[in-house]
Amino acid sequence: MTLTGATSPPDAHTRTPADPAAVVREWNAIATDTIRTSLGPRPSGQAAIWEGFVSVAVYNAVVGIEGGYALYKWHARGPARASSAAAAATAAHDMLLAYFPASKERLDTAYADSLAALPAGHSRDQGVHYGKRAAARVIELREGDGRFADVPFTASPAPGVWRPTPPAFQPFVDTWLARLRPLLLASPQQFRPGEPPALSSAAYAKDVQELKTMGVKTGSGRSARQTETALFFSGNLVEQVQTAVRDHAARHRLGIAETARLFAAVNASATDAVVTAWDAKLHYATWRPVTAIRLADTDGNPATTADPAWEPLLLTPPHPDYVAGHTTVAAAVARALTGVLRTSHLDLSVPSEVTGTTRFYGSADDFDRDVVDARVWGGVHSRTADVVGCRAGTRLAAWALDHYFQPVAKDGTRPSPPARAARQDSLAGPECGDDTD
Numbered sequence: 001m002t003l004t005g006a007t008s009p010p011d012a013h014t015r016t017p018a019d020p021a022a023v024v025r026e027w028n029a030i031a032t033d034t035i036r037t038s039l040g041p042r043p044s045g046q047a048a049i050w051e052g053f054v055s056v057a058v059y060n061a062v063v064g065i066e067g068g069y070a071l072y073k074w075h076a077r078g079p080a081r082a083s084s085a086a087a088a089a090t091a092a093h094d095m096l097l098a099y100f101p102a103s104k105e106r107l108d109t110a111y112a113d114s115l116a117a118l119p120a121g122h123s124r125d126q127g128v129h130y131g132k133r134a135a136a137r138v139i140e141l142r143e144g145d146g147r148f149a150d151v152p153f154t155a156s157p158a159p160g161v162w163r164p165t166p167p168a169f170q171p172f173v174d175t176w177l178a179r180l181r182p183l184l185l186a187s188p189q190q191f192r193p194g195e196p197p198a199l200s201s202a203a204y205a206k207d208v209q210e211l212k213t214m215g216v217k218t219g220s221g222r223s224a225r226q227t228e229t230a231l232f233f234s235g236n237l238v239e240q241v242q243t244a245v246r247d248h249a250a251r252h253r254l255g256i257a258e259t260a261r262l263f264a265a266v267n268a269s270a271t272d273a274v275v276t277a278w279d280a281k282l283h284y285a286t287w288r289p290v291t292a293i294r295l296a297d298t299d300g301n302p303a304t305t306a307d308p309a310w311e312p313l314l315l316t317p318p319h320p321d322y323v324a325g326h327t328t329v330a331a332a333v334a335r336a337l338t339g340v341l342r343t344s345h346l347d348l349s350v351p352s353e354v355t356g357t358t359r360f361y362g363s364a365d366d367f368d369r370d371v372v373d374a375r376v377w378g379g380v381h382s383r384t385a386d387v388v389g390c391r392a393g394t395r396l397a398a399w400a401l402d403h404y405f406q407p408v409a410k411d412g413t414r415p416s417p418p419a420r421a422a423r424q425d426s427l428a429g430p431e432c433g434d435d436t437d
Contacts, residue, residue: 023256330367
């Protein structure tokens with residue numbers, strides 16, 4: 001199955017002859033626009049899947065020529081004199097064309113523009129050839145990966161069990177994400193968290209009470225800043241991340257290999273974070289806050305009380321509560337960034353189309369905490385689902401960076417495991433918003 005759509009022209013001003021890394025940033029923007037146009041306002045983590053596919057192909061196309069890092073599930077190095085910029089543009093173009101064929105005209109135009117900005121000759125031709133091989137390799141790796149498979153949701157409605165939510169009462173969207181073969185992890189279950197709190201527990205009652213007060217649409221206990229936080233992260237998180245990473249890479253003048261590596265680490269980790277979150281959603285199938293609060297008189301917990309008219313601030317996405325996709329992805333992204341950049345400081349400017357504002361994040365903890373809080377204050381996730389998702393995303397990204405996208409010496413060898421472990425241990429674990437004011 002292929003997805004269809006069209007993409008708007010690239011931002012040509014982002015490319016300059018003296019900045020070959022701009023090709024990677026430009027094609028990330030083209031990919032994001034193509035994916036957005038095809039998927040529309042789909043309340044799913046699916047966008048992260050396509051960003052991941054494109055990013056690892058571009059990564060292989062670039063580092064296979066530039067060197068410095070281990071290739072992703074490939075051993076075919078490119079010609080040393082080939083144009084890595086041409087390879088990057090070609091890999092991105094071919095990946096997007098394979099999955100979004102209806103965008104062919106605009107993708108071909110953008111591709112022609114990218115090649116026209118590079119010196120013609122043998123180097124460019126070699127880069128084009130190698131970029132095609134890089135894309136073909138990833139497409140081959142993804143054959144039979146479970147995309148769009150028929151994965152039924154069979155759980156019967158019962159206290160604590162997910163069911164479609166108002167106002168649209170849509171079915172569980174994109175259940176196949178729970179069974180998709182990950183890009184980096186060994187299986188979707190590799191970082192599956194433990195069970196959520198029992199309906200009879202004090203922890204569950206605490207979650208429900210917080211949501212009733214802080215996540216309600218009107219008459220909440222939220223401050224104006226808290227409401228703005230909920231709205232800020234109510235849009236497409238994957239798109240917010242792409243814009244922020246492009247900005248970071250441009251401001252810090254990262255080279256083409258470093259830029260390709262940053263996008264690959266971030267987006268491949270986000271891909272597997274979506275798979276991890278959907279696996280937990282399908283496995284545990286916990287009801288959403290709007291259902292839990294309206295039907296609290298059926299949960300058997302004396303500390304909860306029903307409010308049949310309760311409404312969340314945000315529309316509830318059509319998939320279960322535990323674990324939260326937003327926080328799993330956000331934490332994976334933050335951990336990938338700090339791991340690749342080898343610092344706990346992010347220096348990340350994140351925009352929101354919903355609020356029309358931009359927030360600066362200097363630390364992973366601040367970013368993770370805001371995303372956790374946002375989903376609670378929006379009334380769409382329990383704090384437990386948010387915090388556990390955040391921790392799972394952090395763990396999976398740390399594991400991924402210990403196994404992929406590692407620096408290599410000139411002789412092709414990797415750093416010793418103790419050196420990698422020491423570098424990762426120096427980065428503190430996330431606070432994940434489990435303690436708030």
